[in-house]
Amino acid sequence: MLATMMYGAGDVRVEERPEPTILKPTDAIIRLSASCICGSDLWPYRGSNPITEPLAMGHEYCGIVVDVGSDVKSVKPGQFVVGSFCISDNTCPHCQCGFQSSCEQREFMTGAQAPLARVPLADGTLVATDEVPPDDLIPSLLAVSDVLGTGWYAADAARVKPGSTALVVGDGAVGLMGVLAAKQMGATRIIAMSRHKTRQELALEFGATDIIAERGSEGIAQLRKMTRNVGADAVLECVGTRESMMQALECARPGSMIGYVGVPHGVELDGQQLFFAQKGMLGGPAPVRRFLPHLMDLVLTRKIQPGRVFDLELPLADVARGYRAMDQREAIKVLLRT
């Protein structure tokens, strides 16, 4: 089959690879209904993470089960499934506590920018639908796997409450999903920081009530003005740079939580500053498995359309073009038809 490999910064190739097979009795093999490129794939693409050997890219997925190992009980061939980018057994104490992304057996999904993929710990990772969903819902169901689940976790970790003011730092796909999540959780004021017209429009569509186009200290001043110098009740940090984290910290009201889901790169926090600012923080890889049933239900009942975040659709063979488009911010998020 043709699959996506990254050989180095800026070097993504589609090449012939062997089809995945069951390696452990807890595995499943799925045929992907669609795949996509994640903002986090850009870290190695941009050279921020070292690449020591070719990487099988892709960790967002949904599709039809084609084979399962002998221990798999909860899904069977023919079923449509969505899984988390974090592989989990869903039985260990961390999973039971709702933090499947810190599962004692945690693995990160790989190789999903391909027609077929192996999903380890299928019972703990995959959630099946009752029926095979209609084609038009595939992009939204795919989004649940990571980008929506991650935006949702940012809002959850930031403890967005009904009637509150939520600030979303970052207008990438995850940030836009954070807007959608804050809306679903009942925030009445949702402020999106975005400089890009198309992203601003999408943020408004997903439920943003205000846009801040300014960055840095001007952006902070704008937020302070909007909140009468109080700060936001909840802040979703969806980038992972030092600048975005500082933005989040400066904009959060004392006692509030910053849910941070952008993998921090170059972020150092001074304990004493954080103490006197009295800002709370919770981040990490999103425990998407916790949210899967609820989010899949919201999609299947057409209450949300997270798939709207895909603004470029390409055949898998053109995946390199997809990476370039996201790197250059010509596309928000690229859907790959396998």
Place this chain on the structure above:
Amino acid sequence: MLATMMYGAGDVRVEERPEPTILKPTDAIIRLSASCICGSDLWPYRGSNPITEPLAMGHEYCGIVVDVGSDVKSVKPGQFVVGSFCISDNTCPHCQCGFQSSCEQREFMTGAQAPLARVPLADGTLVATDEVPPDDLIPSLLAVSDVLGTGWYAADAARVKPGSTALVVGDGAVGLMGVLAAKQMGATRIIAMSRHKTRQELALEFGATDIIAERGSEGIAQLRKMTRNVGADAVLECVGTRESMMQALECARPGSMIGYVGVPHGVELDGQQLFFAQKGMLGGPAPVRRFLPHLMDLVLTRKIQPGRVFDLELPLADVARGYRAMDQREAIKVLLRT
């Protein structure tokens, strides 16, 4: 009057100072029923905070109101009051949100290691009792002002829940109060890290179910063993050093919160490490004002005895000896009779 001044590291003196007077119409003057030395007073005493001018020491207080400014409405001369070490108006958005320690008009109390003290923003800071309480409750009511309120906030920020396992890092007075708080909040397993026999005994008296005497990696291993490698559901960090924070981070289960109340000194946090460890953090000066009514009620109805934390009582004239005793860890916390 005789009052306590710190001139430099290790240099605490009792000297004649003018009695405080009403400076603003929102002030109150109180006659202290007792005062005490705080663990945080040891930071400058040990040279960790620079001293540029003589400091009027003391920020924990309770006593009888002797005078109030013309704007003060909620307390009057003759009443017994307890106040927070953080001065707050209790009306600004941060106060209304329960974070009086980040009040827009925040000040820190000073000059309470003396017979008389001025309390700014009296209406927002002080809580009066219905009657003057019996003498034997004074130590416990004094404890509410900071040390108990701070331990309570650590447990609150760490989100201690009924039935949970709480870990308390630090066996100073605040840590011991954290044990008491966790017990009140329904934690069924309370693990206190302490190497000192008298502190261990007090921790057990306040509700600890387990003691870990080991430090560093051995202490972490012990905690992991006790929790079947899961980690604690809630961690109260009550020291503020790099070592204690690392201890807290290593011992917290993923997804849990670390409530940190020791003023961090030399604590740097790596964003990416914190992300993948998935540990939450909320700290800062305790919003004691939020907890005052509840904690005073618990003391007045004799449900808790936080005053047990005072293990040395001295006349104010001997305050320098009190500092030495706490610095040398010969005393847990020193009560000063003014």
